[in-house]
Amino acid sequence: MKQNNAGLNDNLSALDYLQLDYLRELQLARLRQVVALSYERVPLFRERMDARKLKPADVKSLADLAKLPFSQKSDLRDTYPFGLFACPMSEVVRLHASSGTTGKPIVVAYNAHDVEVWAEVVGRCLAACGLTRNDVIQVGYGYGLFTGGLGAHYGAEALGATVVPASTGNTKRQIMLMKDFGVTAVCCTPSYFNYLVEQAAELGIDVRELPLRVGAFGAEPWTNEMRKRIEANAGIRAYDIYGLSEIIGPGVAIECHCQDGLHIMEDHFYPEVVDPETGEVLPDGELGELVLTTLTKQAMPMIRYRTRDLTRIISEPCACGRTLRRIARISSRSDDMLIIRGVNVFPSQIETALLSVEGTLPHYNIILYTENGMDNIEIDVEINSELFSDKVRAMEELQQRLSKAVESVIGLRVRIRLVASGTITRSEGKARRVIDRREK
Numbered sequence: 001m002k003q004n005n006a007g008l009n010d011n012l013s014a015l016d017y018l019q020l021d022y023l024r025e026l027q028l029a030r031l032r033q034v035v036a037l038s039y040e041r042v043p044l045f046r047e048r049m050d051a052r053k054l055k056p057a058d059v060k061s062l063a064d065l066a067k068l069p070f071s072q073k074s075d076l077r078d079t080y081p082f083g084l085f086a087c088p089m090s091e092v093v094r095l096h097a098s099s100g101t102t103g104k105p106i107v108v109a110y111n112a113h114d115v116e117v118w119a120e121v122v123g124r125c126l127a128a129c130g131l132t133r134n135d136v137i138q139v140g141y142g143y144g145l146f147t148g149g150l151g152a153h154y155g156a157e158a159l160g161a162t163v164v165p166a167s168t169g170n171t172k173r174q175i176m177l178m179k180d181f182g183v184t185a186v187c188c189t190p191s192y193f194n195y196l197v198e199q200a201a202e203l204g205i206d207v208r209e210l211p212l213r214v215g216a217f218g219a220e221p222w223t224n225e226m227r228k229r230i231e232a233n234a235g236i237r238a239y240d241i242y243g244l245s246e247i248i249g250p251g252v253a254i255e256c257h258c259q260d261g262l263h264i265m266e267d268h269f270y271p272e273v274v275d276p277e278t279g280e281v282l283p284d285g286e287l288g289e290l291v292l293t294t295l296t297k298q299a300m301p302m303i304r305y306r307t308r309d310l311t312r313i314i315s316e317p318c319a320c321g322r323t324l325r326r327i328a329r330i331s332s333r334s335d336d337m338l339i340i341r342g343v344n345v346f347p348s349q350i351e352t353a354l355l356s357v358e359g360t361l362p363h364y365n366i367i368l369y370t371e372n373g374m375d376n377i378e379i380d381v382e383i384n385s386e387l388f389s390d391k392v393r394a395m396e397e398l399q400q401r402l403s404k405a406v407e408s409v410i411g412l413r414v415r416i417r418l419v420a421s422g423t424i425t426r427s428e429g430k431a432r433r434v435i436d437r438r439e440k
């Protein structure tokens with residue numbers, strides 16, 4: 001049997017099928033431990049507990065979690081760089097950081113045990129999308145301070161698969177590697193995968209003819225319509241993988257072959273969905289902000305971390321038999337919401353509308369601008385070359401169809417600009433599709 005470096009074996013996935021009563025007991029035992037650890041070692045957490053006159057022993061059931069204070073990104077910024085660590089630096093074996101849009105990055109820490117847990121959860125994720133030790137997995141997430149590259153790498157190794165640590169960039173060479181090494185799975189952002197497929201075509205390679213069969217795509221929001229495009233263009237199954245640095249990195253949740261929601265690695269991460277305004281816990285099934293508690297992390301545990309990601313918990317059993325609850329595909333982050341003339345607009349709604357129209361390519365930008373003192377949206381969308389070189393009438397018709405499709409979803413009239421294939425800047429990591437040119 002091929003052994004792997006994390007000491008994990010073929011039973012990796014058994015943890016996805018724990019009996020529910022056992023799983024809940026395990027979660028409670030772990031929750032009590034992590035609350036005690038945080039209280040003892042993390043001053044910010046202790047102060048907040050004390051302010052509420054709470055002691056770790058007050059957590060007697062999973063429902064008691066709701067009494068505990070939230071944590072959020074600003075806590076990491078305010079205690080930069082190491083203020084939330086629960087162990088001495090001598091025990092920290094790895095740091096990662098996420099840059100964010102403004103100011104200082106946030107820093108996260110792992111001890112040796114955390115790195116093993118991380119490998120386990122990503123390994124289970126990859127197994128859930130049908131990968132085994134017989135797969136050759138190319139990791140096209142960035143290696144470095146970003147958690148994507150190393151996270152996927154350790155997980156793929158834990159699975160016992162063969163890893164091709166390609167990182168991002170050097171796209172033509174990546175395609176050569178995929179072809180020459182018989183790569184069967186790729187882990188990268190969905191936007192980078194689109195770019196890979198496009199570059200392959202330029203090199204005269206049809207990705208559908210390669211052994212590639214699975215993609216584990218995440219780190220940015222993407223829609224079901226995007227999935228359909230990717231699966232059709234590349235002849236693979238495209239799975240949604242979710243995670244965030246503050247919690248561990250990739251490996252928090254993944255779709256199984258049913259592709260109907262992402263199973264949360266609940267024995268390590270406890271999910272709640274709360275009303276983003278009031279913070280009140282919502283019943284399973286209701287849309288709100290995902291809040292996660294790490295149950296096993298030691299170097300930097302997080303209690304009730306507000307992710308800002310919007311989703312709902314699906315507690316109905318999944319046809320795959322996993323007992324882990326699911327979250328619906330992250331529709332958006334609460335901070336990504338655009339407010340245009342009083343209307344709330346999510347970029348994912350626009351993607352869904354654009355890709356539902358035939359002839360568009362999965363490359364677009366959403367540009368916000370001001371005209372006569374009013375906010376407006378322009379969408380630049382690439383269309384395939386046959387259409388682009390075709391008659392003006394056909395282009396106008398397409399433009400109208402797109403404009404209608406978007407309007408019917410967001411309730412606002414938008415300006416559509418059809419652009420030639422290759423016009424929009426390609427992304428190697430997380431795509432930035434919203435360009436804000438509004439007068440402030």
Ligand code: DLL
Nearest residue numbers: 098148218219220221241242243244245249250330
């Ligand atoms: O993006 C970790 C990761 C790497 C996940 C590779 C999956 C694959 P951060 O850079 O800290 O970590 O960004 C986390 O990215 O809060 C979401 O807003 C967004 N995000 C991550 N995965 C998904 C996804 C990594 N599958 C933030 N769908 C999260 C939608 C996602 N959004």
